[in-house]
Amino acid sequence: MMTIKLGVCCMKKYVRKAILLTITLLLVSASPVQMVAAVAAEQSNLKSSTQDKTKKAALLDKVFKMPKRQSEVNISADNDKAPAEVQPEPKADPMPEPEKPDAAQKEKISEPTLAPQLKATETITGTYGTSPYTLDPDTGVLEFGAGTLAGGAINNATEFASYISMIKEIKFLSGAKLPSNSSDMFRSLSSLEKFDSANLDTSDVTTMVRMFYDSAATTIDVSGFDTSAVTDMSRMFYSSAATTIDVSGFDTSAVTDMSAMFYDSAATTIDVSGFDTSAVTDMSRMFYSSAATTIDVSGFDTSAVTDMSSMFYDSAATTIDVSGFDTSAVTDMSSMFSNSAATTIDVSGFDTSAVTDMSSMFSSSDATPIDVSSFDTSAVTDMSHMFYSSATTTIDVSGFDTSTVIDMSYMFCHSEATTIDVSGFDTSAVTDMRAMFAVSEATTIDVSSFDTSAVTDMGDMFGGSAATTIDVSGFDTSAVTNMIYMFYYSAATTIDISSFDTSLVTDMRYMFYQSKVLSLDLSHFTFNSECDVDNMLYTHSGNLWKLTLGANQTFNSDANIQNPSVGSTIPGTSDYVSGNRWQIVGDGTDHAPTGALISGYDIPSDSRAVTTTYVWEHREKWRGVNGNSPWYLNPDDGVLTFYKSEDSSPTVLAESVYNNLISTFGWSTELPKLVTAIRFEDDVAAPVNSSYLFSDLENLQSFDDTNLDTSNVEDMSGMFAYASQLSTLDLSHFNTDKVEYMDTMFGGLSSLTALNIESFNTSNVTNMGYMFVETSLSSLDLSHFNTDKVENMSCMFLMMPNLTALDLSSFNTSNVTDMFGMFALNGLKHLDLSHFDTARVENMQVMFVAASLETLDISSFDLSGLKEVNPDEGGIGVTSPVAFMFSSWQALDPESDQESNLWQVKLGEQTVFPDDPGFEAAPAAGTTIPSTSYVTNDAAWQIVGNGTVLNPKGDKVSTTEMWDDAIRPVTYVWANKNQASPSIVSVDALNFGTLSLANTSLTPTATNMATGNLKLGDLDGNYHVSVAQAANWEIGTGGQTISSDYLPIKYGDTSLASGIATFVSGDTEDAVVTELDVKFNHATGKNFTLDLRGSGNLSPALGETLTTTMTWTLSDTPE
Template sequence: MNTTVTTARNSFRQDSHSMLKSRILVLAIHIFVVYSGFTQPFITTWKTDKPGVSSPTSITIPTAGGGYNYDVDWDNDGTYDQFGITGSATHDYLVAGTYTIRIQGAFPGINFNNGGDKQKILAIEQWGGISWANMANAFWGAKNLTSNASDSPDLSGVTNMANMFIGANAFNGDLSGWDVSTVTNMINMFLDATSFNGDISTWNVSNVNYMSDMFHLASAFNGDLSAWDVSNVEDMMYMFKGATAFNGDISAWDVGQVLNMSNMFEKARSFNANISAWDVANVAGLQFMFFEANAFNQNLKDWDIGSATSMSLMLSYSGLSAANYDSTLIGWESQGVSNLSLGALGRIYCEGDSARNSLINTYGWTISGDILACFPVSSAFVSTWNTNNPGTSDSSSITIPTLGGNGYNYDVDWNNDGTFDEFGITGEITHDFGVAGTYTIGIQGIFAGIYFNNGGDKQKIVAIEQWGTIVWNRMSKAFYGAINLTSNAIDTPFLAAVTDMSFMFYGAASFNGDISGWDVSNVINMSSMFTNASTFNQDLGNWDVANVTNMRGMFQSATPFNANLSNWNVSKVTNMSFMFFGANNFNSNLSAWDVAQVTNMSYMFYLASTFDGNISTWNVGKVTTMSNMFNRASNFNQDLSSWNVAMVSDMRSMFQMASVFNSNLNSWNVAKVINMSNMFNRASDFSGDIRSWDVSKVTNMSLMFAIALNFDQNLGGWIVSKVNNMQFMFSGTELSLPNYDSLLIGWSTQSLFSNVQFHAGSSVYCADSARQSIIDSFNWTILDGGLSPNCGPPTTTYTSGSWDNGAPDSNTEVIFADNYDTQLDGGSIEAYSVIVNPNIQVIINSNDSLNVSNDILIKGIITVKLLGHVTTNY
């Protein structure tokens, strides 16, 4: 019995012990699982020597607000090094490098906020089990941030993601699994996150109220947002501005609560979703909404605009066709809304004319920028091609080049017989004629622009026969490199929507078509338009260029061009650099041009060897660079004395080889100029007195007066202490003895740049001590014509005391380096020449005399008391 009992007891004890161990094991496993889930760390990688506020061997974890109680494993080895941190934390690794760290515990948010060590964080490796509370400003400015994380953050406590990835240019992490259902604010979330194109199609954004600027400048983003529930969003301003790749189908979005859509698709150049059914009845701000969204071409006639307060520039430079714009005007007129201002630059209307007039005259609207154009008969753009010419297609084919993106839906008649052969083409197309030869083709429909861009079959197109009724949107680089292009067209292209003609005929060496009747009134950019168009010389006098801001290189190397441009309104142009470079036949009257906004005139008349226009009254007050402006303008010699050049910093080669130029420039304010190298190089007639120029900021005077054969001025007063390059400054030029001596003497009193090589041409000197002082004090190398055989006596420098320490006579040059009071009791001082250094005062007392047989150079003060005398025979 006892045995049995004992056995039973032992058995019970064993069973109880086993059960206890099992329970403990289960509990331990449970605790481990829970604890492990709680402590899965947030892991990131950093590079200490990227720019930041901490040292090149350190990083700072940025925080904001309260609620922090976290631990950090600074080397990601699994052992935590610092505990219970309640704010930002800085760690010094002592050695610069790349380090991975772990964070566990209460860490409600990271907060770079465009500061601190924003550039040092390189990657998110794991989000972990951190319970995030705030993501606003989290990675703002973290331009090097990427993500290798395969998990998702716990965002259940997050309502604010504003500014989260602003400027995180490298970030393109997988965010597809994120639960953002509690978030209410996504303002600026991906602003300027230029690499981001993650799949966020399944995000639950139903609680979000604010999405303004969310994808602003997110130029790579083109995600599917079609299923998003945006029914609670109130603000979408700037949402896709500059999101140049975005063209998502958002037609089904419920935008009924939105109050502001201003700038929403501005410069979203790919966007063309059908949003005609959107309920915009509550939207007040529509300004700039589709500004320069040049692919957008939808009919907005059914939009309820009853709450709209602003439509300025709303449709300007968008892609709305005449048909859709007509329909939109008609639909909006029927709503009877009053007193709106609609901007529609470049839009064309015809059938909507009556509705437009009613909006203006009946309902008080202001509509600006659109153009009435009713084409009675549609006609094709006709061009001729020679398949045998070099190109990328084979010798019996041609390729019509187009610019990528939207704006094309055209048909082609491959043999110009009036019967079109291919339809609905949306990009470039190649056609094989089967036999090499010359062919004429017709294009009709939506054809935004032809785009050779110095490539493709640029040499195969030989003529434009007819511009037709194509509504052109793009002319930039249209015929760039089309060296065989001519024009037989007697009509004009429809250019109302064109803003950019840069490089249009660049290198079109055969082109000389009559384009005098073109309406270019909406064009902004004409840079390099006729560069190397070496045959072009047409009348452009009536062109309306009032909106053009850039004319850089416009007629560069258009060698025969000499049209009358006297009436051009260039008041908005800011860049005229290279404009007439190499246009060696150009000599138009430009005297009335308003150039007050121009900042760059570099190379403007370079090699314009005929130009001698009167531009004396030009207002150049905003120009900052005039380098090479008249270089090799060998006929130019106009009065520039009244020019305000106070903002100019670069005058290098400005009059180089302007061989007849000799204007009076003595009043020019050159105080901001840094570079004057080659400025008058070979300007053989120039002899202007520019001794009063303030050149104190100039660093380079190399070759400034090289072979300037007539130049001989006293530059001794120039402050040249910042000049570090004077190589060949007067090479091939000879200053007179007095002027060269004055230069040496004046410069010797300054604190000069060391180790300068100064070329004074064939100029000879007598100011030996001043020259030697420059050499000894600043280690200059001076190359000149040597000591003049006609020099006066040696120089004596008086630094203290009276004349008794070596009394001068009429054979001695005297330099006063200290203050001096004569006190001669009616005596006389004789000297060959006298120099009074800056800040030095010499007093000639009563009855004392200073008699100088040569010149007196006063940089300080000479005070002559009553009955004192100073005489000079020079």
């Protein structure tokens, strides 16, 4: 027996593994020899964005000239189809703000003319009345000594005429006294900052009217005032700038007039809780525009008060407790709480039996609710503006006695009350109802029982009112002279004015302007020669569709009767306006008129021998005819059905469904939006020119082509374009034998995920530009397409983000001249165009721009036919025919973060670029190559050369060299180096069986040729495995040897003892093979054999184990 060891020797190139092979030979004299080969192999491991949509859309349109929708095309129409002219809103304020009541006007007191100011050089002294005074010009302190000051305003006194602006502070020494009439004493001192009443005697004062009127002093100390004799405090602090006024110690027991006492005062806190008001008769404007946020009047005795008008007008106080007020003597409550900030006002206990004026009482008040249900209004004559702009949502006036009321103008104007019950109002004495309910929030107003026989002014009465029903059928308008804005912007849809007597009315301007009234009967109206009807009937909002006028009744055309908007719906019906004119009903009905057509502008002057009704020109909404095919649009489910012609002639459509629908009903774009499905009940033929036949139906979800004959169609361009809700489209019944144009046929079908076009015969098609642009298809089978005649494939697959694979191997592009943007912005990762014939192509601008491509084969591209592009006629505004051909979106939008994934480009002999096609620079080293586990090793492109795409051997190049280099053909890849290590993973043992030395002519074959295996790993490109016997045989363990020449192992005809044999060679063809098994008998006619025919003496090996050394070598080229 002998053992054979296989040793290791160094190999070049891809030598990765040395194999130790042991062969055991058992030699027995005159008996078979058993040989066993055992293999031990040493193992060795090897190294292995957000776009602005709006901005992008604009760029897409600019770059790719996206096809326009029909809805974006300006469709011309004759004059009858022109939209009605829009009239301007009236410039006049329809509901002017009411004038403030007289009580709210600021007093106008003439200012004195001052003598020129003198420059003070020393203390100024003098006597005022009997009181000596000093004025320090440096400090501005005016100090009065013992004695009584003169009456009247200091700022009017000649003593101080030259020094008024110097006075900053007023003080008093002991004995200083004010006169009985101290009215206006300290008013209008514009430089005064402080008033100190310490030492001042006011015991004789009876009148303090306007005492601090318009005073600039921010501090007024009146805490020491003796007011026991005062009877008049009206306007005492009117417009005073003092932020704090302490009147808590005032004795007001003798005061009868407190009107405007704190009018416009800046004091934020006024303590009047201790006031004795038992003698007061006038509290009008007492807290008018006062800044005080808290006013405690809960203890006021108001039993003698007769005037409370504007008492809290514009007061800042958020809480006013008047629940204890005795108002039995009050006659005037006008503007009492007008514009008050108080959110709660309890007037439920008010005795209003003597009140005659409640005008503006709660106007613009924030109080809610306001309980006036117990008010006795039997004496009231004026309720104008009473609840004007009041915030209260509930007003109970159902118990009001209005029998003496003369003025109700603006009473509920701008009121937020949603319910107003005026059904019991006695309005027999009312003369003015102007703007009574204007802009009122009340949805129901019952004025059916109103006696309006004395009313002269109804202007704005219901202008802007939210009431949907207004019954004025019983109104007596015989005395009315003004109806301007009466129903201006009114929400009422029905207004019966058929009984109105308008013989005295001189102003009807804007009477129904923009109201929602549907029909009007003006047949009884008298339009006298002085009556102004400017814009009386203008309703651009499109509601007034029926108008009845009397015989021989004419009026000024300035009434502005608008023509209807063609395509709108007749209110309350499903009928569509079919023209922009009116029609006389005649012998027909309102919905089937038979009379003449007339413009709204001509109706006022139309000759009418009898009462005449005019209605909008209209027809039934849901039916029409396209060509000679009648159709019906089901309003419930949106199914549009086409039927056979009503005569015996073949049924053929004539125009696009979109245009047919809108033209049928006056160019309205609303009807096409209702279409959700299209079907053909009978055989219907599509026209020869079927371009855009079913396009722009933005809600179309189903299309059934059964019964649609397309056999004569030559043009299908844009046929389904922009049907953006269509997700599935089966056109298996389409006959396209004659079709020449399919450009944009499915363009803009952004929801389309399934498309059946298997029946398409495209043998005559010349234009497929934009054919599938912006669809959501993830797969597309075009293997049956015949493109022999196609000349235009521009943007054919533009913006198909879900399409990741596309087989165009059947495409014949020999006649194509335009491939502009053909694969731009799509999801394809690998594209093999190696068969494309581009010899005639003239434009390849942006052909692959912003695509998701990783690998691209254009090795068949012949660019010799490319021509400069005229920027004015097409392309992207530059002349180069290959501009931006391979660019990422960043080239067009530098702010974009979208980068190119294209890492492998294969160019052919004729792929010679005339200009820079926009190859993107390779990414930084360490970048993962898309769809592989490999990374780049340099920021450069590299020629593959005799390497592989994942282990290139050629030179590194710049993007300029890529297109400008004359080397062709060539494959460019991102620079990288194979990170895997090709290896011999394992080799099975060789077994030669039992041999007999008696037959030395034997060349036994390894017994496991069929099962023995060589395993290779991580192969990349070319590989070559060789084997050799590298040493003599060793006999047992005794140190003896036998020459390998005596006992050579052979592979085929090659002796491994004296040479090297190739075991296996191959090429992985640009792929990485992670594991490859090679059988010992993989090569036909080649086996491992042992040659026993040598001349050497083998007797020493009998019964021994022989060992020799062999070497297996893996490389990329043969040795």
